[in-house]
Amino acid sequence: MNDMMSVLTEMGTNLTNLAVKGTVSAVSTKIKAIKLEKDTEIIKNKYDEIINELLSEREEVIRIAQVYKSELDRYEISDEDITHLHNTEDLYLVL
Numbered sequence: 001m002n003d004m005m006s007v008l009t010e011m012g013t014n015l016t017n018l019a020v021k022g023t024v025s026a027v028s029t030k031i032k033a034i035k036l037e038k039d040t041e042i043i044k045n046k047y048d049e050i051i052n053e054l055l056s057e058r059e060e061v062i063r064i065a066q067v068y069k070s071e072l073d074r075y076e077i078s079d080e081d082i083t084h085l086h087n088t089e090d091l092y093l094v095l
Contacts, residue, residue: 004071004074004075007067007071008068008071011064011067011068011071014060014064015061015064018057018060018061018064021057023054023057027050027054030046030049030050031050033046034046034047
């Protein structure tokens with residue numbers, strides 16, 4: 001259980017870091033700067049850079065989501081577990 005929490009915490013941190021990067025505003029700022037550029041080769045390179053960065057971030061988000069899913073899939077709550085929890089809850093509510 002502790003191992004799962006550390007993995008989920010690490011993935012949450014990575015996801016937060018990606019969100020904090022401000023991808024939308026960063027890309028918007030880069031595109032505005034590109035519009036001022038006159039050299040087509042520089043423009044092409046900068047657009048390629050933006051695309052590669054977005055693809056990299058997308059891959060990272062997918063990887064994080066897959067780790068979350070694999071960690072959560074490791075745990076299954078059976079009908080017996082639910083019944084036991086329900087009975088335990090009823091016992092404590094009666095007390």
